[in-house]
Amino acid sequence: MSLTLVDSVIHQVRERLAARSLVPGERLPSIRALSAHLGVSKSTVVEAYERLAAEGVIAARRGSGFYVCGHLPPLSLAEIGPALDRSIDPLWISRQALEAAEDSLKPGCGWLPQSWLPEDELRRALRQLAREPRASLLEYGRPYGHQGLREQLSRRLAEHGVQAGVQQIVLTDGGTHAIDLVCRFLLEPGDEVLVDDPGYFNFQALLRAHRAVAIGVPYTPNGPDVEALAGILQRHRPRLYITNSAFHNPTGAQLSPLVAHRLLKLAEAHDLLIVEDDIFADFEHEQAPRLAAFDGLARVIQVGSFSKTLSASLRCGYIATRADWCEQLVDLKLATSFGNSPFNAELLHQLLLKGGYRRHLDSLRARLAEAMGETLTRLRRLGLQPWLEPRGGVFVWARLPGGLEAATVSRAALAEGMVLAPGNVFSLGQTAPDFLRFNVAQCQSPKVFEILARSMSA
CATH class of the missing domain: 1.10.10.10 (Winged helix-like DNA-binding domain superfamily/Winged helix DNA-binding domain)
Incomplete structure (x- = not known):
């Protein structure tokens, strides 16, 4: 009405x-x-x-x-910004995926099935850690976080060309906590922040919680549209740009060196800070450019976690940035959460020390590559057209045929107990009404495509 x-x-x-x-x-x-x-x-x-x-x-x-x-x-949050159809409300989509029964079909969610994660190894590590006399079972953690894990993260970042000393790394309770801390540190209500369009929908929700103004930057198969970005920077004065580099969510694209170089030049000219969410780094077969590596952490802040590859329950992430900013971020972390879980950090440290994690990643990448090929084939049979063919990762961004609306298809699928992710959930400008994001690891059941076919013809 x-x-x-x-x-x-x-x-x-x-x-x-x-x-x-x-x-x-x-x-x-x-x-x-x-x-x-x-x-x-x-x-x-x-x-x-x-x-x-x-x-x-x-x-x-x-x-x-x-x-x-x-x-x-x-x-x-639901009252900030325009009223949205529940089918394309990011927070509602998240709730549907999180509240669905364990055996529900969730090709629209953003995480791996439990059976793809190293549960047995996690349980062994938990038992071993519980027997350790010095395990952090009772105490608060140190302000910066577990020293050994930060040393290990410093070495892992160096493998991606990001030079970050131990005093440039702050541990957090996951990637979302990391971005939330950065937003608390840098933003004031009303500040303008750039996000990709399409881009990860929770960035939009988080910015609403900080009462910032989100502005969409068109995304291409090689990264942000730098010509459009240049125009936006002329018209606005954004404080931050939040983006992915490796296996962009939702498109599966990877940043090209040329676009990375031009983006950093624009950032320098317009005093723009960049938050690079590198949560999908361990899914890569071939390493994509990292803004934090090219920039040397001067105006790029990198965040990440292990929730996608190890366990969503193991809430442990990091912020890598300038050492002087780390000092202030630690103060802010203490003021808002009094630290992060030392037990989770110790458990993650133990898991990364062993060769089992690397073997798990090798197996995971091979399994994802097979799932990617199968999903692309099945989607094309139904008439969906992938925006690009990803070189790895978990996501396919595909357009529905014949002018079908993704929100309508998603409602029909939900009626059969399957959670999809319609395109406009990811689009600040609502420019993707006929796109869906598919998680290839969650598309292994033929029933996914049977329900999708029925939903498209409903």
Whole structure:
């Protein structure tokens, strides 16, 4: 049902309250100013303000205008930004994938099946760690995090050309915690932040939680569209750009050296900081360029974790950046979470020390390559066209045939108990209505394609 003009004005005021751009005691725009800004009559604004006043949301002060009352309602991410169809609401999609039964079909989720992960090795490491007399079972961790694991991460980063000393690495409780800390450190409400379009949907949700303004950068098979990026940087003054380099989510693309070079030149010219999420690094057969390697961690901050390759329950990630920033990030980490799990860090350290992790990765890459080939073949048989043929990783970004809408197909699939990921979940500009993201590791059952075929013809 469409909103009346009065309802529309009320909705916009409530959005500003939810986003904290209007706070208790603050004066609302005058009736004349809001009327001109929204292109509605002054009587429409008067009625909207009076209805909000009747609800106790705002109050009139004679001769002064209208002001926000009392305390703000609790922060609601769903109320910040435009209302979305639940089929393309990123948070709703995440809930569907996380709440689905263990044996549900989830080709739209972003993680590997449990059977693909080294559960037996994890259990052995847990038993061994529990017997260690010095295991961190009872204490808080050190401010920077486990020293041995940070040393190991420093060596692993060097393999990708990223030179980061131990004092340039801060451990976190996973990749999302790492990006959240960086956002807390660098952003103020209202700051503009660039994200890929299409790009990982949780970046958008996280930025909403920080009350930042997300701006989409068109993505190509070789990385961000640098011509479009140059134009955006001329029109805006973004503080950050958050992106992937290896096996971009959702497209599966890899950054080319030329695009990486041009991107860093633009970042330097416009004083742009870059957060490089390298969570898919261990899926690579051949190493893609790393912005953090080219830049030397001057204006690039790299984050990562092991949730995709080892265990989603083993919450341990990292931030690699300038040493002086690490000091301040550690203070912020202590203020907001008092550290990260020392037990998880010790367990991860033990797992990485052994050769079993590398053997697991070799097996995993081979298994993913086979799954990628099978999934591409089956999708093409149904008429879906891959945007590109990924050179590895877990994702295929594919276009539906005949003008089909991904949200409609996803609703039909969900009715049969299968979770898909429609394209506009990943698109800030809502430019991917006929795309779906497929996780090839979650597409091994023929039933996935049977349900997909029925959903496409529903």
